[in-house]
Every structure is written in C-alpha cells, then in structure tokens.
Amino acid sequence: MFAPKSLFSSLPCPESSLCSRNPCPFSHKAMDELPKSVSLVSSLLEFKPVAVPPVDSRPNQRTASSTTRTADTIPNSASIGTLSRKRGADDVPASSSRGTIEPPNKVQRVTTSYPTTSSGTPKITANPARSKIAINQRQAMLNLLYDTFRHLYMRILASSPSLPGKHAIAQEEEIYAKTSQKTYRNERTFSLAIISAVSSIQKRPPPDSKFHPSIGTIAECAERQEKGASATPIEILPSHLSTVLLSRRDMETMGYLLDVPLEGKLPEVGGTVMCERCKRLEGSQGCDRGPHVFNEKDTEALHSRHPFISLSSETITNDKEDILEVCSIDCEMIYTTAGMSCARVTMVDGKGELILDELVRMNEGVHVLFSGITSLDKAVYDLDHIRAALRSYIGPDTIIIGHALENDLKALRLVHHRIVDTSAIYAHSSGLPYRRSLRNLAKVYLDRTIQSGDGSTGHSSLEDARATLDL
Structure with a gap:
C-alpha cells in the first residue's frame, strides 16, 4: 500500500452519510467548513460526457465508453494558442488547427528490395499453392544461383552488395517463366536448367565495374550483345x-x-643496355622470362636502323x-x-x-x-x-x-x-x-x-x- 497523502481530505465524500469506508479519504465536514476552492472542484466534478458521432461498426471496434473524451481533455483553439505561445510561435504553423497537425516526416533507410533468409541469401516469396514446383526446390536452386553470382561479382561486392541477390532472383524467374506446367512438374528438368545457367555464368570473366559485359542475367547479356552487333556505326569526322x-x-x-632527324647514330659496338623485362644489364644473369630484350628509344639510333619519313611533307x-x-x-x-x-x-x-x-x-x-x-x-x-x-x-x-x-x-x-x-x-x-x-x-x-x-x-x-x- 502507498503511504497516505491526504490528497482528497478537502473534498466532500460523494456518499456523505451512507459512506461505509473506514477510514474514508474524503472529508465528512459540513460544506461551509470546507475551503472556498471546493466550489471550483465541485463544478469540475459535475461534468457531462461529450457526445461522440456514431461510427460504422467494424470488427474489434472499441466501445463508445472507451472512446468518449471529456470536455476538459479536448483542446480548443485557445488552448492550442496557449501551447504555441509556450513553445514559441515558430514551432506550430499559423494554419495549424485540430485535425491538420501531422507528425514530422521520418527518413527511411534504404534496404534491399528483396526478402532474405537468416543467412542473407534471397528468399522465394511465391505462393506455394500456385507455384509450379515445390518452394523448397526453387529455394535450393536460388541459393545455387546466388552463390554463383556472388563469386562472379567478388571484386565489386563492396560497392554493390545487393547485386548478386537481385540477379539471382531475376535469373531464377527467367527460367521459371520459360518452363511450362507439364515440364515444370519434373524437378530434374528444372534443376538441369538451373545447372546449365550456372555453368554459363561461371565462364564469364570477373567484372571490375557495374558496367562490365559480365554483369546481368543470361538474357540481359544476350540482349546487350545483340544490340551492340546490330548498332549502326557512327562515322567520326x-x-x-x-x-x-x-x-x-x-x-x-x-x-x-x-x-x-638530320642524321642517325648507332650505339657503340659492345655496349650494354638495360633489359626491358628483368631490368638487368644485357650480358648479366639470364632474364627471368627468356632472352634479354631491349627497346631502343633514342631517335638518332632508330633513324640509323631505319630512316624516318614525314607524312606531312611527302608528295602523295x-x-x-x-x-x-x-x-x-x-x-x-x-x-x-x-x-x-x-x-x-x-x-x-x-x-x-x-x-x-x-x-x-x-x-x-x-x-x-x-x-x-x-x-x-x-x-x-x-x-x-x-x-x-x-x-x-x-x-x-x-x-x-x-x-x-x-x-x-x-x-x-x-x-x-x-x-x-x-x-x-x-x-x-x-x-x-x-x-x-x-x-x-x-x-x-x-x-x-x-x-x-x-x-x-x-x-x-x-x-x-x-x-x-x-x-
């Protein structure tokens, strides 16, 4: 029990002489002996419920008594003005009124557009009753496609972590759409189609950007290749x-x-040059990649071996x-x-x-x-x-x-x-x-x-x- 605070000792007991509580938290003194502020309290006690407009009956609808609000709990325009003055006029728009106040907008975090399992792999969300094949079989094949795309996109996972899941779902849907009801009942046929797609995807070179030709499903890559082959070349002028x-x-x-050059000059006979591949002098220990090789860069030496000609001055x-x-x-x-x-x-x-x-x-x-x-x-x-x-x-x-x-x-x-x-x-x-x-x-x-x-x-x-x- 809480300790008594005598908070109702200045209020008259509602039951008056019929009260059977002992001790009673209310006062049993005469009205003239109570403080003058009791009249204000008495007026507050004599409240009437506010009429609530009828609401269409709905399942699990709350009763009218639970939704009834008192006149003292419903804010009016004056009280809203008082609140706005306490908080500052800038906090509440001038056109605000009861029924038009809206909560502030929240910034939503952007996430992947497909559902995932506890392991992070994409999840099949089709209706099992309408699916042409068992959901667990489709999920197993989707997991295989996801692992394949994830391994292919290993270099770009940091910048595009959701790409393997999106393309795995799209690839599974491509194969699902091409298979008829009669063929799709044979789970082996579906599995072989997925395995064939996985084998094709594994042969692609690993992409290092989102614009690489290896990005996308089999149909998307084929469409890009077809457009590139049929594109009309543009003449550079x-x-x-x-x-x-x-x-x-x-x-x-x-x-x-x-x-x-006006004249050429060959290097001295017997001189040594730096090997282009192993960066060691010619004549030293053998090159790591075969014989020593060099790249002559001196224009006079090049001119001596084979003369230059100018295309800007030659007569055509x-x-x-x-x-x-x-x-x-x-x-x-x-x-x-x-x-x-x-x-x-x-x-x-x-x-x-x-x-x-x-x-x-x-x-x-x-x-x-x-x-x-x-x-x-x-x-x-x-x-x-x-x-x-x-x-x-x-x-x-x-x-x-x-x-x-x-x-x-x-x-x-x-x-x-x-x-x-x-x-x-x-x-x-x-x-x-x-x-x-x-x-x-x-x-x-x-x-x-x-x-x-x-x-x-x-x-x-x-x-x-x-x-x-x-x-």
Missing part, C-alpha cells in the same frame, strides 16, 4: 575532333617526334579519293635483335571499317627474340612496303587516332602532326608519365573486354584500333 587535336607542345611533352601520288579524313592505327610490337619492332599494322577508317591489316616481315639479319604473334611466316611485306601502303590512305591533313600513338609512329618510322591520342583525352590522375591503359579505358567507358589473353599470346591490333576509335 574531322569536325568532331577539333577540340582534342594535340598541339605541337603537347606532342613534344608526350614524346612525339616532330621532325625527321595516289588518287585523292582514297585519302582518309580520319583513321585509327594500332601496331603490335615484338622484341627483336634490333630492339622493339613492328610485327603487325592495322588501320580502320572513321566508321571502324578495316582498311589495312598486315604482318610485317623482318629485315635481313633481324631475329625475333620474343613475340605474342604465333608466326611471321605469312608476312609478305617489309616495313617499307607497309609504309607505302599507309601513305596511299594518309595525307598531310588526315587525322590519325591512337592510344600512346608516339610508340606506333616510332615503330613505323613516321612523323605526323595531326594526332588524337586517347591517353591524353583520358589522362591519368597523376599526370605524365603515367597513363591509363587502353584495356582499362575500354572496360570503364565501353563496357568491353579487350586484351584478355596472357602475356604470351599478344593482343589483337584490330580490336585495339576499333576500341580507340570508339573511345
């Missing part, structure tokens, strides 16, 4: 490239040769209709006894259509040390013939597009001044001499995987030339 042409200062900074004798306004060039290099040499040259026009793709026959006395090209036995033309073929399509005003094109032009012993270099357009954040690789740019901006082979298989110069043009 000189007017599109006016803002990205390299200036002479930019070309000099990036290592382009601006003028043909061919029909001017064959001269291209825009072209993209890529060369595939190999290590030889003469240094880094050009082994394959590919050129496409402004639409990406192939113009020239030829292997280069090495000069007499030059031997191949390391190459990603399987064989040069089918090479017919030497470097001079290749350059003559290029000059029949490239004039002084032709714009050549390439990636780190100064290396290709040095290998071809060509000098040209109208250049667009994608390594300059998509510059490295740390600036020169750092450059972003063509493979990285193709993945990020084109959703395309190129140069997917290892170091022993080389790459496709045609694939690179078109990727550079598309960039």
Whole structure:
C-alpha cells in the first residue's frame, strides 16, 4: 500500500452519510467548513460526457465508453494558442488547427528490395499453392544461383552488395517463366536448367565495374550483345575532333617526334643496355622470362636502323579519293635483335571499317627474340612496303587516332602532326608519365573486354584500333 497523502481530505465524500469506508479519504465536514476552492472542484466534478458521432461498426471496434473524451481533455483553439505561445510561435504553423497537425516526416533507410533468409541469401516469396514446383526446390536452386553470382561479382561486392541477390532472383524467374506446367512438374528438368545457367555464368570473366559485359542475367547479356552487333556505326569526322587535336607542345611533352632527324647514330659496338623485362644489364644473369630484350628509344639510333619519313611533307601520288579524313592505327610490337619492332599494322577508317591489316616481315639479319604473334611466316611485306601502303590512305591533313600513338609512329618510322591520342583525352590522375591503359579505358567507358589473353599470346591490333576509335 502507498503511504497516505491526504490528497482528497478537502473534498466532500460523494456518499456523505451512507459512506461505509473506514477510514474514508474524503472529508465528512459540513460544506461551509470546507475551503472556498471546493466550489471550483465541485463544478469540475459535475461534468457531462461529450457526445461522440456514431461510427460504422467494424470488427474489434472499441466501445463508445472507451472512446468518449471529456470536455476538459479536448483542446480548443485557445488552448492550442496557449501551447504555441509556450513553445514559441515558430514551432506550430499559423494554419495549424485540430485535425491538420501531422507528425514530422521520418527518413527511411534504404534496404534491399528483396526478402532474405537468416543467412542473407534471397528468399522465394511465391505462393506455394500456385507455384509450379515445390518452394523448397526453387529455394535450393536460388541459393545455387546466388552463390554463383556472388563469386562472379567478388571484386565489386563492396560497392554493390545487393547485386548478386537481385540477379539471382531475376535469373531464377527467367527460367521459371520459360518452363511450362507439364515440364515444370519434373524437378530434374528444372534443376538441369538451373545447372546449365550456372555453368554459363561461371565462364564469364570477373567484372571490375557495374558496367562490365559480365554483369546481368543470361538474357540481359544476350540482349546487350545483340544490340551492340546490330548498332549502326557512327562515322567520326574531322569536325568532331577539333577540340582534342594535340598541339605541337603537347606532342613534344608526350614524346612525339616532330621532325625527321638530320642524321642517325648507332650505339657503340659492345655496349650494354638495360633489359626491358628483368631490368638487368644485357650480358648479366639470364632474364627471368627468356632472352634479354631491349627497346631502343633514342631517335638518332632508330633513324640509323631505319630512316624516318614525314607524312606531312611527302608528295602523295595516289588518287585523292582514297585519302582518309580520319583513321585509327594500332601496331603490335615484338622484341627483336634490333630492339622493339613492328610485327603487325592495322588501320580502320572513321566508321571502324578495316582498311589495312598486315604482318610485317623482318629485315635481313633481324631475329625475333620474343613475340605474342604465333608466326611471321605469312608476312609478305617489309616495313617499307607497309609504309607505302599507309601513305596511299594518309595525307598531310588526315587525322590519325591512337592510344600512346608516339610508340606506333616510332615503330613505323613516321612523323605526323595531326594526332588524337586517347591517353591524353583520358589522362591519368597523376599526370605524365603515367597513363591509363587502353584495356582499362575500354572496360570503364565501353563496357568491353579487350586484351584478355596472357602475356604470351599478344593482343589483337584490330580490336585495339576499333576500341580507340570508339573511345
């Protein structure tokens, strides 16, 4: 029991002389002996219930007595004004009145759009009675798809944690939609369809961004591939490239040769150079990856081995209709006894259509040390013939597009001044001499995987030339 506080000792007992409580918490004194404030209390005791409008009968509806409110508990406009003055006028809008006050908006946390199990895997939410196959069987196959997508997207899980679950659900629904009621009763048929999809997904290269071609279900990837194959190529014109042409200062900074050397000078006989692969001096301990190789970078030495020619000053004798306004060039290099040499040259026009793709026959006395090209036995033309073929399509005003094109032009012993270099357009954040690789740019901006082979298989110069043009 609580300790008595005598809180009702100033109030008259409602039962008066009929009261049987002992002791009674109320007062049994005469009314004139009570304090004057009792009259106010008495008036408060004589309250009448406020009429409540009738409400439609609903299940589990509360009774009228439980919803009845007294006149003293219902705020009026005056009391609301008093509250607003106590809290400050700015806390309650001027147009606020009873019935229009709304709770403040809450910021909701964004979560995954699909339900998950206790282990975090997506969960089948279909009605078991309407499902064409047992829910537990579908859930097992969904778990398998989820594990497959999660392993495939391992590199991008930190930035896109919900992606495996979304694509697993979408893939399961694709297979479910293609299966009829009669076939779907055979759980083995469903399982084989899921296993076939898993096998196809496992063959994809791991993506490193959300724009990679490996992202998505089987149907989504096939649709993207079909759209890419049927897309109408866009022709690149000189007017599109006016803002990205390299200036002479930019070309000099990036290592382009601006003028043909007056004379050449070969290195001294018996000298040693640094191996490009193991970074040890030639003649020292053997290279870790085969014979020592070197890349001659001195322009006078390159000019002595094979003279440079200028495309900006050479007279073109061919029909001017064959001269291209825009072209993209890529060369595939190999290590030889003469240094880094050009082994394959590919050129496409402004639409990406192939113009020239030829292997280069090495000069007499030059031997191949390391190459990603399987064989040069089918090479017919030497470097001079290749350059003559290029000059029949490239004039002084032709714009050549390439990636780190100064290396290709040095290998071809060509000098040209109208250049667009994608390594300059998509510059490295740390600036020169750092450059972003063509493979990285193709993945990020084109959703395309190129140069997917290892170091022993080389790459496709045609694939690179078109990727550079598309960039």
